[in-house]
Amino acid sequence: MIVIPAIDLKDGQCVRLRQGEMSDATVFSDDPLATAGHWVEQGARRLHLVDLNGAFAGNPVNHEAVTAIAKQFPDLPVQIGGGIRDLHTIEKYLDAGVTWTIIGTAAVKNPQLVKEACREFEGHIIVGLDAKDGLVATEGWAEVSELQATELAKQFADCGVSAIVYTDIARDGMMQGVNIPATLEMARAVQIPIIASGGVSSIxxxxQLLKAGEIAGAITGRAIYEDKLNLREAQQLCDQWNK
Structure with missing residues (x-):
């Protein structure tokens, strides 16, 4: 398992939200490139970038910051989500040096896009499933559907999706711990690597995720920014566990 630091971008700044509320943002840095460099120094093996403005706008807004990070660290895998709704956007990000693009809202509203993207950009597509009480949320979490997250995940079982980032909205940014049962349920529903997100707040x-098994990665944000979780120590624990 790898531990993945999150860099959430809002108006060009690095922020963390509570339960996805744009009005409840804590600004941690106004220099995304320096923030990325900090996590690289702390041993990050992958970065998770989110264009928060893009998630609400439906198209990339903070793409300049994303491109700068990808170019500054060409050997570091980067995944980006937020506002990715068409093949053209995916292509632009991949051309800029991003490794994976995360399709979230569009995966719910247009599942065919995921299938087309996997064919067009094999090995570079991740699906982002955000859920509240097990139901899929879209539009930057502003809308909650009637669709079970596990049922949607099964639609992508044979598409060639590289991973699923599964976020429990109720836990995100709240420092309340990860929802292990829901994450495990997702991991057992499909044969796709699952990356846990939302509430990863302590060693x-x-x-717990390591003991549960079946989880490929864990994204953490507020906890590492507030020094509640040490990124390097967390990754070392994973490496020892995997031996």
């Missing part, structure tokens, strides 16, 4: 959460 104990990392230990």
């Amino acid at each position: 104990e959460d990392i230990e």
